[in-house]
Amino acid sequence: MNRFDQPEYRAMLRGVNKPARYTGGELNAVDKSASFFGSDRDRKVHAALCFPDLYEIGMSNLAIQILYALLNGDQDTFCERCFAPDFDMRDYLKENGLPLTSLETGTPLADFDLVGVSLHYELAYTSVLDMLHMGGIPLFNSERSEKDPLVIAGGPIACNLEPMAPFLDLILLGEGEEALPQLIGLVKEKKRQGLDRQAFLASAARLPGVYVPSFYQVDYEPDGRVEGIRSVHPDAADKVEKRLIADLNQAVMPNQPIIPNIEVVHDRMVMEILRGCARGCRFCQAGFTYRPLRERDRGLLFETAKQLIDNTGYEEMGLLSLSTTDYSDLEGLVRSLLPLTGPRHINLSLPSLRLDAFDFDLAREIAKTRRAGLTFAPEAGTQRLRDVINKNISEDDMIRAARTAFLNGWDRLKLYFMLGLPTETDEDVEGIVTLVRKLIAVWDDLPREQRSKRLNVTVSTSYFIPKPFTPFQWARQINREEMAAKQEQLAAGLRDRRVSLRWNDFSSSELEGVLSRGDRRLAPVILQAWQAGAYLDAWHEHFKPELWQKALEQIPGGAGFYRRERSPDEHFPWDHMDVGVNRNFLREEWDKATRGETTPSCYDLCSACGCQVYMTGVCPGGSMS
Amino acid sequence: MTDKKRILLFYRREGAAAWLAHLDTMRLFERALSRADWPLSWTVDAFNPRPELVFALPVGVGIETRRDPVGLTLADGNQAFDLEEAVDRLNRSFPKDIRVVDYQEEPATGKGSLMARVKAARYLLEAPGVGLAFDRTFSGGEPVVMTRQQKKKKVTVDLTPRLFAWQVGDSDQVTLTAGAGSTGHLRIDLLLDSLVQFGGLDPSAARGSRVVRLEVILDRFDPAQGIIV
Numbered sequence: 067m068n069r070f071d072q073p074e075y076r077a078m079l080r081g082v083n084k085p086a087r088y089t090g091g092e093l094n095a096v097d098k099s100a101s102f103f104g105s106d107r108d109r110k111v112h113a114a115l116c117f118p119d120l121y122e123i124g125m126s127n128l129a130i131q132i133l134y135a136l137l138n139g140d141q142d143t144f145c146e147r148c149f150a151p152d153f154d155m156r157d158y159l160k161e162n163g164l165p166l167t168s169l170e171t172g173t174p175l176a177d178f179d180l181v182g183v184s185l186h187y188e189l190a191y192t193s194v195l196d197m198l199h200m201g202g203i204p205l206f207n208s209e210r211s212e213k214d215p216l217v218i219a220g221g222p223i224a225c226n227l228e229p230m231a232p233f234l235d236l237i238l239l240g241e242g243e244e245a246l247p248q249l250i251g252l253v254k255e256k257k258r259q260g261l262d263r264q265a266f267l268a269s270a271a272r273l274p275g276v277y278v279p280s281f282y283q284v285d286y287e288p289d290g291r292v293e294g295i296r297s298v299h300p301d302a303a304d305k306v307e308k309r310l311i312a313d314l315n316q317a318v319m320p321n322q323p324i325i326p327n328i329e330v331v332h333d334r335m336v337m338e339i340l341r342g343c344a345r346g347c348r349f350c351q352a353g354f355t356y357r358p359l360r361e362r363d364r365g366l367l368f369e370t371a372k373q374l375i376d377n378t379g380y381e382e383m384g385l386l387s388l389s390t391t392d393y394s395d396l397e398g399l400v401r402s403l404l405p406l407t408g409p410r411h412i413n414l415s416l417p418s419l420r421l422d423a424f425d426f427d428l429a430r431e432i433a434k435t436r437r438a439g440l441t442f443a444p445e446a447g448t449q450r451l452r453d454v455i456n457k458n459i460s461e462d463d464m465i466r467a468a469r470t471a472f473l474n475g476w477d478r479l480k481l482y483f484m485l486g487l488p489t490e491t492d493e494d495v496e497g498i499v500t501l502v503r504k505l506i507a508v509w510d511d512l513p514r515e516q517r518s519k520r521l522n523v524t525v526s527t528s529y530f531i532p533k534p535f536t537p538f539q540w541a542r543q544i545n546r547e548e549m550a551a552k553q554e555q556l557a558a559g560l561r562d563r564r565v566s567l568r569w570n571d572f573s574s575s576e577l578e579g580v581l582s583r584g585d586r587r588l589a590p591v592i593l594q595a596w597q598a599g600a601y602l603d604a605w606h607e608h609f610k611p612e613l614w615q616k617a618l619e620q621i622p623g624g625a626g627f628y629r630r631e632r633s634p635d636e637h638f639p640w641d642h643m644d645v646g647v648n649r650n651f652l653r654e655e656w657d658k659a660t661r662g663e664t665t666p667s668c669y670d671l672c673s674a675c676g677c678q679v680y681m682t683g684v685c686p687g688g689s690m691s
Numbered sequence: 692m693t694d695k696k697r698i699l700l701f702y703r704r705e706g707a708a709a710w711l712a713h714l715d716t717m718r719l720f721e722r723a724l725s726r727a728d729w730p731l732s733w734t735v736d737a738f739n740p741r742p743e744l745v746f747a748l749p750v751g752v753g754i755e756t757r758r759d760p761v762g763l764t765l766a767d768g769n770q771a772f773d774l775e776e777a778v779d780r781l782n783r784s785f786p787k788d789i790r791v792v793d794y795q796e797e798p799a800t801g802k803g804s805l806m807a808r809v810k811a812a813r814y815l816l817e818a819p820g821v822g823l824a825f826d827r828t829f830s831g832g833e834p835v836v837m838t839r840q841q842k843k844k845k846v847t848v849d850l851t852p853r854l855f856a857w858q859v860g861d862s863d864q865v866t867l868t869a870g871a872g873s874t875g876h877l878r879i880d881l882l883l884d885s886l887v888q889f890g891g892l893d894p895s896a897a898r899g900s901r902v903v904r905l906e907v908i909l910d911r912f913d914p915a916q917g918i919i920v
């Protein structure tokens with residue numbers, strides 16, 4: 067019977083905000099239920115793709131669309147979606163003893179063969195636990211029986227999911243487009259042969275990119291540092307190699323994405339034009355873990371754009387990448403797309419525009435219909451500190467670009483900085499003030515008739531968070547007192563009615579740092595925080611730092627243990643992961659950073675970071691080199 | 692003088708689509724029309740151009756429709772537009788729970804705005820005991836006064852004059868004709884509340900009820916008779 071014909075279901079939908087978050091039924095959503103569950107059920111795989119945040123966030127994520135298209139492209143796989151319910155729906159489910167279910171058919175998570183979690187930020191961990199629990203799946207991998215689904219995770223932060231290790235059966239390291247179908251093949255094999263979980267996990271562990279956390283043993287020093295991590299299973303390699311798509315042109319690009327019926331955060335069509343980054347900003351995890359830079363063919367992007375426009379009806383097209391202007395022929399690409407988008411009233415948006423390649427003619431073309439603000443992300447206030455972090459933007463570049471922008475009618479300026487970067491001093495914080503003042507002076511110096519009426523500057527600051535697989539993985543993260551002092555200094559220097567200052571929340575940044583460089587000892591901490599009520603922690607209004615503070619009391623030293631600087635030879639909880647970039651290279655980068663030396667982009671000179679073994683993209687031997 | 696072609700579509704929504712808010716429905720129509728490549732006329736506002744698209748009567752979350760009118764205007768120079776073929780295309784561009792079930796061309800001028808033409812609407816309510824509750828609430832013809840929070844102030848409405856006619860199918864089904872649009876609109880959520888409050892309808896039956904808007908009546912309607920004149 068159709069769910070919508072059931073009074074109980076309608077009563078549930080009437081009991082919550084934005085019920086369309088939970089109903090599915092969007093254009094291009096796949097429902098194979100009519101044909102799928104009949105015969106040969108045991109040769110087919112029923113998968114739930116979970117995103118541990120609200121529908122509006124998850125449906126804005128390209129990875130979800132890619133994996134959905136990829137998995138449903140296989141006749142014998144039926145992939146459904148499930149998102150974290152908002153508090154009202156969660157309460158409703160609890161009060162009525164109902165399980166968390168998939169969007170497409172309303173199936174409880176516990177009834178799937180496979181539950182895959184797409185993990186994009188650490189603050190989603192409690193939501194993962196919640197979804198498993200609400201879906202009727204035992205939380206610990208050790209407690210799951212043969213009838214329970216296999217719980218797998220992947221995504222940008224898969225390079226260190228140690229804090230979640232006891233809750234996951236299997237982790238996919240790197241890009242999933244090739245590995246996931248292989249894994250599905252193994253699940254089919256498991257069903258056909260009636261293999262038990264352990265036998266399946268052993269077969270999966272032999273697949274490159276697959277990490278089975280229960281096959282590894284972690285030993286600790288008396289002070290809590292990791293002494294070593296070793297494989298305790300014959301099929302588990304000492305190091306797990308990340309998966310990488312050598313040729314992006316071969317990877318799935320969804321041209322019939324699901325079109326949400328309600329407004330989501332990024333309500334637009336998206337094309338991923340390149341993957342990886344050539345720059346090597348030393349704080350940026352994705353910039354290293356997605357190496358090497360690879361790009362998609364311009365002709366292929368053009369064809370996909372045509373299909374997307376016809377198939378979606380969206381008003382906006384986003385070109386996605388870590389660093390859009392690194393696309394080797396961005397101007398050519400944009401100029402080829404404008405005749406497609408213009409007549410259909412479609413805005414072309416280019417995120418992560420880099421100043422050093424900012425082309426105003428191009429920007430003007432793009433901004434014809436809508437004038438976005440000008441955004442710079444210098445991250446640090448002085449050239450010295452920008453050299454430390456290897457952020458290649460000079461003050462002159464910014465001043466020149468701002469002047470041109472103001473002369474062309476721009477009147478909104480957005481600046482992004484990080485506080486607490488390694489080696490940062492008071493002068494560097496003061497440097498932010500000076501830089502902002504200089505940019506305002508550019509405006510003031512222009513004759514009135516040559517610029518707009520009123521300037522608006524937004525200065526957004528976040529706190530530096532050291533991340534695994536970056537040169538700063540050894541660095542110390544600042545504490546609350548240091549942060550407060552820096553904030554005060556900045557606020558005092560930037561008292562100007564044209565400037566609005568925005569801060570990130572310190573507690574959640576601190577927690578992100580703890581979890582991202584965390585080890586398995588944090589699993590009980592996450593569990594305790596969740597049991598105490600932590601859920602949807604990435605939402606400022608739902609984040610309850612006191613619950614985490616309490617839970618972290620389990621760890622001697624608490625958050626401070628994870629914030630500390632690591633010694634050069636300390637064993638990291640993520641050392642058994644191989645993401646291509648090797649530890650020696652990162653250490654050299656750290657040493658160069660402390661000396662204020664920069665490293666050229668992969669385009670200019672290969673620094674042999676370790677990814678040369680892939681011989682693809684921008685690396686020596688690759689198509690772009 | 693314009694020679695822009697004006698069209699009235701009638702759409703049905705059910706299943707998942709019945710749970711969309713009005714703004715979502717509008718956006719969904721805009722995108723479906725764009726996918727189906729309809730040459731809509733756009734408003735001139737350069738900063739936020741929108742296609743010329745008007746819903747006769749916004750529909751609330753949780754209400755199905757059977758033939759709700761949507762008016763739209765085509766860009767200049769589309770006099771020879773093949774409506775039948777375009778509606779086919781449009782129907783293939785909708786998610787599965789929305790379909791255009793009928794359409795007609797409108798005269799280029801006259802008749803006034805679509806929203807002002809709405810006179811009444813017909814609904815079907817389905818819930819255990821709804822028939823009995825309806826009779827108990829309304830058959831005496833006395834005022835049925837409900838209060839509702841509107842922004843900051845409380846407003847009271849008498850539902851009786853807004854309800855023109857009804858028919859109890861069986862005890863679980865009622866069809867009714869009620870005022871709709873800019874004057875004398877009967878809110879269905881308020882009606883269900885009144886059935887709970889005065890007719891003894893089980894609150895959970897009200898929450899689980901099915902509400903279908905069968906028809907939106909345009910232009911000509913005689914409330915006293917409860918019939919289209």
Ligand code: SF4
Binds near residue numbers: 671
């Ligand atoms: S091997 Fe060289 S070119 Fe390739 S990612 Fe590393 S530094 Fe860049």
